[in-house]
Amino acid sequence: MTAAVEPTGPVVPDAPAAALHAEGIKVQFGGLIAVNGVNFTVPNGGIVSLIGPNGAGKTTFFNALTGLYKVAAGYVLLGGRDITGLPPHRVADLGLARTFQNIRLFGLMTAEENVKVAMHSHLKSGVFGTVLRTPRQRREEKEAHETALELLDFVGIGKTAGEYARNLSYGDQRRLEVARALALRPKVLLLDEPTAGMNPRESAQFTEFVHRVRDEKGLSLLLIEHDMSVVMRVSEHITVLDRGEKIAEGSPEQIRTNDRVIEAYLGTAGKESGA
């Protein structure tokens, strides 16, 4: 593989040609092994879901991928580059962005300001530019304003640009989180329970939205999702965790009919959920 010029992390020569690849990931909290030797791949342009019962280790695995938790063993490759052990902000700069299970917005900032804050790492003007309001800084401000509005439009909440984040509906706050993650210009986007709290209509629209994000922004996506009807509709590939271990992976059809998955998680509800 050819080494792209990036500021950190060695290029691993035989890394699988994937957007994101994790190998042998282990995360421990004292004596508890929350994730145990998990291998995992998000193909370029793929939409992958991570599912499993409560406490299976899904969020812990996400946190290990994004540098929030330290791994006890294993490594993570983003586009073939080793990002293991890098702090979350470096991981985000290198192209792995995420949303959180519990929405993390600045409630007393407007929707537009929330998106602009995320763009900060891409702006070139330093402290002096900010203080002196140089022409470059004014130009960047204008561009940031336009990009923020474009992103808000893209996620379907352009009209709320001037509203405080805390006044938006729950579904719109989730969309704002996605806009903010997209402002980082990621290569891979991780969504942690994106439809939690959405009404059935919003959940149904969400499937189409995820495909649009992938197609129009050229991203790969990884989701943790509890709503099985969403999982089965949105995913091209599903990985199932149970008690920290990967117990199955495959297409929605393969997962729906996998005996081990049915026993551990889906029960009859999984068999009944539509494709």
Ligand SMILES: Nc1ncnc2c1ncn2[C@@H]1O[C@H](COP(=O)(O)OP(=O)(O)OP(=O)(O)O)[C@@H](O)[C@H]1O
């Ligand atoms: N910060 C932590 N300290 C100690 N134990 C933790 C911590 N975070 C998670 N755990 C434990 O690790 C295991 C995996 O939890 P995790 O939250 O990753 O599961 P999950 O699959 O995301 O569950 P849910 O679907 O309920 O969000 C659980 O036993 C949990 O109690």
